[in-house]
Structures are given as structure tokens and as C-alpha cells.
Amino acid sequence: MLFAIGLLIAHLSALPTSLAVINLTADMLDQEILDSLLGPDAKYDQRVSPMPNRNEPVIVTVDLYILALSSVDVIRMSFDADFVVRQRWLDRRLNFEKARDHGNHYIAGTPALAQSIWRSDLFFVNARDAAWHEVTRPNTLIRIFPNGTVQLNQRVKASFSCQMQLSAYPFDTQNCQIELGSFGYTNTELVFLWKPDAPFTINTAIKLPQFKLRDYIRTEIYQTAHYTGKFSYLRAYIKFDRDYEYHVTQSLMPCVFLVICSWVSFWLDSEATPARVALGVTTLLAIYTQSAAVRFSLPPVSYLKAIDIWFLICVVFIFGSLIEFALVNYFTRRSLKNPAKHVRSGSFTDLSMKQPSRASAEIDAERTADGDVKTHLTRRLTTVKKRFKKVIDEDRKKAKTIDVVSRVLFPVSFLVCILVFWCVYYVNNDDQ
Missing domain, CATH: 1.20.58.390 (Neurotransmitter-gated ion-channel transmembrane domain)
Incomplete structure (x- = not known):
């Protein structure tokens, strides 16, 4: 009897060790893949965009998820938004489909990994000021899939300008917008597209003191011509219906x-x-x-x-x-x-x-x-x-x-x- 109890205790004590070895092996595999793709011996250059060929631009699909809306200010003609912007593009230089014994579907990285690869120069056109969330750590999520697809999620808090029309006040409805696009890459180098399914979603728990959010959300893709070329832009509309009872x-x-x-x-x-x-x-x-x-x-x-x-x-x-x-x-x-x-x-x-x-x-x-x-x-x-x-x-x-x-x-x-x-x-x- 005592001998059986001793064997059971020895087996339980050996179980965490075997699990630790498995996790460590998986971490080493991810590290080996990242070293082979982005290490000193790799030829990856984050300064170069991952264009499929010289005649095709990089396609970046974008979707937004609004976490919170606040401070719809009529005097300043602006509103504040806390949201997550997701970008997804294909970088064939990060393909690791031939890696052996890799059971994960993607490699999840830290913000440091996001800094070491090519990213789009996304900026918010009508933002008055914006900031990345960095509590408790930078709110950045990056995933690299075996075929080289990169998904980058970032949480942003920004104040957007909105040209409000007050001729019907206090029965007015305001159509505000969030505009984003490429700052430096022309449409021959980079094109932004909305995600085909659910490109722009809003948290249904949002409550505003003077407005109601109508079920009216519209997105569009357009281009803006500057003297340096044409640039790819995206626009999402938010409809604020004023609560006139007050x-x-x-x-x-x-x-x-x-x-x-x-x-x-x-x-x-x-x-x-x-x-x-x-x-x-x-x-x-x-x-x-x-x-x-x-x-x-x-x-x-x-x-x-x-x-x-x-x-x-x-x-x-x-x-x-x-x-x-x-x-x-x-x-x-x-x-x-x-x-x-x-x-x-x-x-x-x-x-x-x-x-x-x-x-x-x-x-x-x-x-x-x-x-x-x-x-x-x-x-x-x-x-x-x-x-x-x-x-x-x-x-x-x-x-x-x-x-x-x-x-x-x-x-x-x-x-x-x-x-x-x-x-x-x-x-x-x-x-x-």
C-alpha cells in the first residue's frame, strides 16, 4: 500500500516537468521561426514594402470596432472615440508554411515584433489629436499566419472633427465621420480596403447623454489627389440622433x-x-x-x-x-x-x-x-x-x-x- 502511494506521488511530481518541456519546445520553435525570418542572418528589410510585384500595390484591409463614444461637443464641432483598428495584409517574406512540427496556426508577438516588420503608414485624416493606449502595456496585438498574412490590432483614443449642421437644432441629426488613409504611400504602392464582413461595428452598450446612435452606419472608399500623387482613403459615418426630450x-x-x-x-x-x-x-x-x-x-x-x-x-x-x-x-x-x-x-x-x-x-x-x-x-x-x-x-x-x-x-x-x-x-x- 505504501509502495503504491509512493508511485502515485512520484508520477504527479513528474507531470509538471513534462508539461514544461512541451511548452518550452513550442516556444523554441516560434523563436527559431522568427529568427529565421527576422534574425540577423535573414534578408528581411522592414523599410521595403511587401509588394507582390512592381505593378501591384499592397492591399491592406481595415476594420474598426468602436469601444466608446463621448464628448460630442457642438461648440468645438468634435467627438471623442475609443476604438480598436485592425489591419490585415500579406507579406510573403514572412511565410513559414514549410516549418516542421509547428502545431500553432499563427505566431503571436509583442509590440516589439510589430516594430521589427513593415507596417502601413495609416493615419487619421480628421483627427485633432490621438494617442495609443499604453496601460498596462501598449495595447498592440500582432499575429503572423503561416502563409505570411499579418494582422495588427491597436487601440486608439482620438478626438475627431465633425462639421455639424445645426439648422434643425434641437431636432437635428449629425452625420459625423472617421477618415483614415495612407500618409506617404500613393495608391500605386498601398491601397486600403474595408473588411468585406463587418468593416465598422459599434459597441451596443454605448449610451450618450444627448444623442442616440441610429442603426445607420455607412462606409466608403475614395481617393484624394495631392501634388505628390493620389492616396487611398477610407471613411466611416456615424449618425448621432439628438435626444430632443430634454x-x-x-x-x-x-x-x-x-x-x-x-x-x-x-x-x-x-x-x-x-x-x-x-x-x-x-x-x-x-x-x-x-x-x-x-x-x-x-x-x-x-x-x-x-x-x-x-x-x-x-x-x-x-x-x-x-x-x-x-x-x-x-x-x-x-x-x-x-x-x-x-x-x-x-x-x-x-x-x-x-x-x-x-x-x-x-x-x-x-x-x-x-x-x-x-x-x-x-x-x-x-x-x-x-x-x-x-x-x-x-x-x-x-x-x-x-x-x-x-x-x-x-x-x-x-x-x-x-x-x-x-x-x-x-x-x-x-x-x-
């Missing part, structure tokens, strides 16, 4: 409430001048403050935005309520000033009778009794009072009519403007 609750709806508040003056008495003036001026200043807050968060572009038109509509209606009160107040003051004006100017006397000449006055005094004069004056005063009362009633009626009409005209007009605004900007943008 702007509706924080900008659009408060403006609606301010406009409605300005309509309260239509139900106030026409002689309540301080209350109606204070209400109109306060709502006008409030909506100006609201528009200023939105304006400071946007770049000063040379065209009108949807939010500008919205604030303009609201300001026009609030200012219209002030004009309406000015008109009402005009008729009200005229109705109040007419009697006092005529009393002060002696209009009652002028309308009741004209100053006769001195000779005719003496004749009338002799012919008319005192009672007849008093009766005549009373009748003329009554006629004048009725005439002034009619004028006063007409002015007050006009002021009241203006208020009554405004109670219906302003809300209906504002509702029509809202519907037109919503159809023009929201519905059209939603169909894009």
Missing part, C-alpha cells in the same frame, strides 16, 4: 408657459395699467433670459436654427400682447380724457351757444325772458352730455372688443404656429 422640457415648454402667462392681461381690467405692463415686460425679459441661456451653449453660426425661430415666435406673441394692451389703453384713456378736456376748454359753452355780438345780445336780452334762457341752456347741455357719453361708450366698447378678440386670436394663432413649426422641423427630421 430640450422640449427645458427650453420649448417653458416658452409656451411664458406666452400663455402674457395672455392673462387680456382678462384684466383695461384700466389696470401697472398690472398689465408688469406682466408683459416680465414675460418678455424671462423669455429673453431663456433664449440667452440656450444661445450661450451653441456656437455662433451664421444661419437660423430651429430653436431661434421658436424663440422668435414666442417673443413676437409676447410683444404682440404688449402692443394689444397699448391699443386698449389708448382707447381707455381717450374715453376718460374727453369729458375733462371739453370741460376745461369750455366746450360745453361753445356747443351750447355761440357768443353773439353786443348789439344782438342786448336785443335778445330784451326779447327773451330769464326762464327761456335757462331752458335753452339745459337742453343744449343735455345734448352735449349724450354726445360725449356716446363717444365714451364707443371707446370703451372698442377697448373691450380688442380684449375679447385677442382672447381667441392669440391662442389660435400660436397653436397654428406650433403645428407648422413641429411639422417642418420634427416630422421632416424624423423621416430622414
Whole structure:
């Protein structure tokens, strides 16, 4: 029994040794292959591109995987992206299909291996700044396959410029792009192509505070001509759909409430001048403050935005309520000033009778009794009072009519403007 236990312990102690020998042998095989391909005795020159022949360029297939998107900045017209760029090309000088006893499908190398072989001069055309990830080590993966195919994966964080169009803000959709291409090799030496399957993918867990990522991704291949030649470029589009709910609750709806508040003056008495003036001026200043807050968060572009038109509509209606009160107040003051004006100017006397000449006055005094004069004056005063009362009633009626009409005209007009605004900007943008 003890002898059997001893044999089992000896067998277990010998097992790691045999595994270590197998791993060590595999590592030595990879080292021998790399030494034969890239060692001092090899004729590999990383300065020379692996062109199949003098008439064909090197074909490099590229695909991108977006890990994270952030900082979609409207003022700077840029967005930040954290992504992995994968390149794949054929370098026949690295072919090791004839290597014996090699069970691996590829050789995985360190960033140092990537520095020792030829690589494309890929650069990002519209990147403002970029950096390679180097924590905890440089995020670079290289694999060399037996037929000489090289796959290079690198993680990059970059800030890309995006020429945003804000005419439909806050119902806008931004088509931003990532452009990459060759910096020094012309299209006769190097050509970039998108990977046929899944050339551009985005992490589905990405959440942006003000935008939604639509299922709309488009890639294209194009060439750009410079004075040094034509260069191969790639472009990938990202569609940012602005989340307008925040702007509706924080900008659009408060403006609606301010406009409605300005309509309260239509139900106030026409002689309540301080209350109606204070209400109109306060709502006008409030909506100006609201528009200023939105304006400071946007770049000063040379065209009108949807939010500008919205604030303009609201300001026009609030200012219209002030004009309406000015008109009402005009008729009200005229109705109040007419009697006092005529009393002060002696209009009652002028309308009741004209100053006769001195000779005719003496004749009338002799012919008319005192009672007849008093009766005549009373009748003329009554006629004048009725005439002034009619004028006063007409002015007050006009002021009241203006208020009554405004109670219906302003809300209906504002509702029509809202519907037109919503159809023009929201519905059209939603169909894009």
C-alpha cells in the first residue's frame, strides 16, 4: 500500500516537468521561426514594402470596432472615440508554411515584433489629436499566419472633427465621420480596403447623454489627389440622433408657459395699467433670459436654427400682447380724457351757444325772458352730455372688443404656429 502511494506521488511530481518541456519546445520553435525570418542572418528589410510585384500595390484591409463614444461637443464641432483598428495584409517574406512540427496556426508577438516588420503608414485624416493606449502595456496585438498574412490590432483614443449642421437644432441629426488613409504611400504602392464582413461595428452598450446612435452606419472608399500623387482613403459615418426630450422640457415648454402667462392681461381690467405692463415686460425679459441661456451653449453660426425661430415666435406673441394692451389703453384713456378736456376748454359753452355780438345780445336780452334762457341752456347741455357719453361708450366698447378678440386670436394663432413649426422641423427630421 505504501509502495503504491509512493508511485502515485512520484508520477504527479513528474507531470509538471513534462508539461514544461512541451511548452518550452513550442516556444523554441516560434523563436527559431522568427529568427529565421527576422534574425540577423535573414534578408528581411522592414523599410521595403511587401509588394507582390512592381505593378501591384499592397492591399491592406481595415476594420474598426468602436469601444466608446463621448464628448460630442457642438461648440468645438468634435467627438471623442475609443476604438480598436485592425489591419490585415500579406507579406510573403514572412511565410513559414514549410516549418516542421509547428502545431500553432499563427505566431503571436509583442509590440516589439510589430516594430521589427513593415507596417502601413495609416493615419487619421480628421483627427485633432490621438494617442495609443499604453496601460498596462501598449495595447498592440500582432499575429503572423503561416502563409505570411499579418494582422495588427491597436487601440486608439482620438478626438475627431465633425462639421455639424445645426439648422434643425434641437431636432437635428449629425452625420459625423472617421477618415483614415495612407500618409506617404500613393495608391500605386498601398491601397486600403474595408473588411468585406463587418468593416465598422459599434459597441451596443454605448449610451450618450444627448444623442442616440441610429442603426445607420455607412462606409466608403475614395481617393484624394495631392501634388505628390493620389492616396487611398477610407471613411466611416456615424449618425448621432439628438435626444430632443430634454430640450422640449427645458427650453420649448417653458416658452409656451411664458406666452400663455402674457395672455392673462387680456382678462384684466383695461384700466389696470401697472398690472398689465408688469406682466408683459416680465414675460418678455424671462423669455429673453431663456433664449440667452440656450444661445450661450451653441456656437455662433451664421444661419437660423430651429430653436431661434421658436424663440422668435414666442417673443413676437409676447410683444404682440404688449402692443394689444397699448391699443386698449389708448382707447381707455381717450374715453376718460374727453369729458375733462371739453370741460376745461369750455366746450360745453361753445356747443351750447355761440357768443353773439353786443348789439344782438342786448336785443335778445330784451326779447327773451330769464326762464327761456335757462331752458335753452339745459337742453343744449343735455345734448352735449349724450354726445360725449356716446363717444365714451364707443371707446370703451372698442377697448373691450380688442380684449375679447385677442382672447381667441392669440391662442389660435400660436397653436397654428406650433403645428407648422413641429411639422417642418420634427416630422421632416424624423423621416430622414
